[in-house]
Amino acid sequence: MDSDRIQAQVAGFLAGSATLGAPFDDCDLQRLSLFRGFIVRVKHNNVQKALPLTLRVLAASGLKLPFFVAYAPTYLSTRSAGPLPLDRQVQMLVQHLGAFLHDRADPTSAAAADVLVHEATLWSFRSEPVVLRDARAPRGLSWRGRVAVRRYATDVLGACDALAARRFDPHQHVRAGEHSLLYWRADGSDGVEFFEIDDLTALLVSVAQRRRTVRGVAAQLAAMHAGHFAIPELDDFFDGLAERGFLQPRPAARTASCA
Amino acid sequence: MAASSRRSTDAADLFRSSPAVGLSYSPFAERIVANDPACVDYVEVPFEQLIHTPGVLALGERVPLVLHCASLSIAGNAPPSPALVEQLTGFIGSTRTPWLGEHLAYVRADGVWREIAEHPALIGPESPGGQPFNVGYTVSPQLSEPVLDRVLERVRAWTRRFDVPVLLENGPIYFEMPGSTMSQFDFIRALCGRSDDVRLLLDLAHLAITCENLHVDPHDALSRLPVDRVVEVHLSGISRESDVTWDDHSDGAPPIVFALLEQLLDAASPRAITLEYNWDNDFPADVLMRDCRRVRDLVAARASH
Numbered sequence: 001m002d003s004d005r006i007q008a009q010v011a012g013f014l015a016g017s018a019t020l021g022a023p024f025d026d027c028d029l030q031r032l033s034l035f036r037g038f039i040v041r042v043k044h045n046n047v048q049k050a051l052p053l054t055l056r057v058l059a060a061s062g063l064k065l066p067f068f069v070a071y072a073p074t075y076l077s078t079r080s081a082g083p084l085p086l087d088r089q090v091q092m093l094v095q096h097l098g099a100f101l102h103d104r105a106d107p108t109s110a111a112a113a114d115v116l117v118h119e120a121t122l123w124s125f126r127s128e129p130v131v132l133r134d135a136r137a138p139r140g141l142s143w144r145g146r147v148a149v150r151r152y153a154t155d156v157l158g159a160c161d162a163l164a165a166r167r168f169d170p171h172q173h174v175r176a177g178e179h180s181l182l183y184w185r186a187d188g189s190d191g192v193e194f195f196e197i198d199d200l201t202a203l204l205v206s207v208a209q210r211r212r213t214v215r216g217v218a219a220q221l222a223a224m225h226a227g228h229f230a231i232p233e234l235d236d237f238f239d240g241l242a243e244r245g246f247l248q249p250r251p252a253a254r255t256a257s258c259a
Numbered sequence: 260m261a262a263s264s265r266r267s268t269d270a271a272d273l274f275r276s277s278p279a280v281g282l283s284y285s286p287f288a289e290r291i292v293a294n295d296p297a298c299v300d301y302v303e304v305p306f307e308q309l310i311h312t313p314g315v316l317a318l319g320e321r322v323p324l325v326l327h328c329a330s331l332s333i334a335g336n337a338p339p340s341p342a343l344v345e346q347l348t349g350f351i352g353s354t355r356t357p358w359l360g361e362h363l364a365y366v367r368a369d370g371v372w373r374e375i376a377e378h379p380a381l382i383g384p385e386s387p388g389g390q391p392f393n394v395g396y397t398v399s400p401q402l403s404e405p406v407l408d409r410v411l412e413r414v415r416a417w418t419r420r421f422d423v424p425v426l427l428e429n430g431p432i433y434f435e436m437p438g439s440t441m442s443q444f445d446f447i448r449a450l451c452g453r454s455d456d457v458r459l460l461l462d463l464a465h466l467a468i469t470c471e472n473l474h475v476d477p478h479d480a481l482s483r484l485p486v487d488r489v490v491e492v493h494l495s496g497i498s499r500e501s502d503v504t505w506d507d508h509s510d511g512a513p514p515i516v517f518a519l520l521e522q523l524l525d526a527a528s529p530r531a532i533t534l535e536y537n538w539d540n541d542f543p544a545d546v547l548m549r550d551c552r553r554v555r556d557l558v559a560a561r562a563s564h
Binding site: 001002003004006007008010011012014015017023024028031032034035038039042043045048049052062064065066069166 | 334335336365367368369391392393394395396398400401403405406433434436437438500501503505538539540541543
């Protein structure tokens with residue numbers, strides 16, 4: 001059996017070809033698919049810079065190799081055009097791993113998905129260049145940095161603490177728990193912070209990311225059937241955010257009352 | 260004596276005395292060298308790392324370097340480009356490595372087999388055979404006479420070309436390549452039998468992995484290898500997933516690997532023992548220190564007899 005041909009067949013498959021051909025059988029195909037996934041996994045060691053705890057939770061949950069086996073054809077196809085910069089590699093991984101975990105629909109996968117979202121959000125915030133905005137008095141609601149709200153179904157911070165300490169145990173650290181985190185990076189700052197927030201704050205901040213006036217926020221809430229919010233209440237809420245540095249201070253004239 | 264000359268002399272003395280203990284390069288290794296310089300005697304640096312971050316060479320001002328390679332594709336039919344060989348030659352000189360560790364493996368295979376070359380990105384106009392398939396990872400080859408002849412010829416040629424010994428490292432075997440007519444251990448023994456100049460980098464984790472995947476006793480396998488040819492040893496972790504045993508440089512060496520190291524040290528005197536713990540940027544320092552001490556204790560116990 002010619003060594004050059006056999007080695008070329010294996011190399012072609014490991015580099016991304018869809019099939020192996022004779023004399024390889026289904027058992028060989030399965031074993032080589034595992035090896036191909038293993039190789040792609042090793043090639044993602046550098047993603048530790050962005051998603052270290054995600055990679056650890058996958059390993060602890062027995063999901064790391066199965067994911068990379070499934071992901072390998074897509075990755076290799078994209079990679080064949082040339083090396084991928086880290087940001088692109090992370091972006092692709094987040095997309096496909098998120099879908100993989102979502103399809104599994106078990107508690108451990110849900111916890112892993114939450115860790116992924118948390119780390120991906122932090123990475124996204126940290127990767128952006130520092131922005132310095134115009135300090136002139138804004139009209140309406142103007143954020144003094146980048147903000148995002150994420151909703152979680154599990155105790156993601158508890159899981160992350162355990163992963164960071166290398167003592168994560170799916171039986172202990174996969175815990176259900178609906179909650180929201182607010183992610184914040186102030187303009188001109190490198191640091192990213194995150195806070196646990198209540199449901200109401202999560203709702204109002206999320207809407208305020210899309211609507212630039214208090215009146216607009218109120219209209220959006222009404223359209224969502226999220227309850228009635230009086231304009232003065234909303235003014236107080238957003239003034240509070242301004243006092244804490246999240247929003248630009250608003251003009252002294254408050255929002256006019258609804259007619 | 261100039262600093263660079265002193266460093267090369269130190270490295271030469273280092274590898275003549277009892278086995279030196281070193282670490283594979285990673286950002287974690289840099290911190291160890293900076294914070295605990297007595298922990299390691301040398302750092303093994305991958306050639307592929309130096310291509311991307313040549314600044315790593317500066318580590319050589321603080322600790323001797325040993326160069327490792329995974330690009331020559333010694334067992335394959337697609338040789339490295341002249342540019343790659345030139346880069347490698349340059350780094351052999353600038354690291355002052357006492358030897359070059361390379362894998363008993365292939366990384367590239369030509370795309371001449373068009374009927375199975377389905378990936379259009381891998382077929383190029385540059386050569387009649389198309390561009391090689393580049394796995395970008397070492398693959399254990401077909402273990403047969405033609406490959407054995409090729410490996411022997413290449414090791415001799417590269418040794419002459421680079422003017423340093425080229426050590427052959429046993430790769431982990433995850434599947435049996437069709438057409439193989441001998442085991443990896445018989446292949447290595449045959450290589451050493453055909454040439455007194457063949458030298459080995461024995462990766463004990465790879466040996467343990469191969470034996471588990473092929474259901475072979477690792478102690479028996481080790482006893483059949485020409486261990487007098489072993490110059491460097493690699494130790495690393497292993498993991499088990501999907502009913503296969505895999506290489507894992509993000510974990511410390513398991514008991515079986517240390518048991519094999521003891522067996523090896525009872526029968527041979529390698530020059531260097533490398534902890535290949537380089538897949539985790541935050542590898543636990545206490546595990547590294549523990550394993551360094553353990554290796555040094557094993558070496559010292561045999562030196563006192």
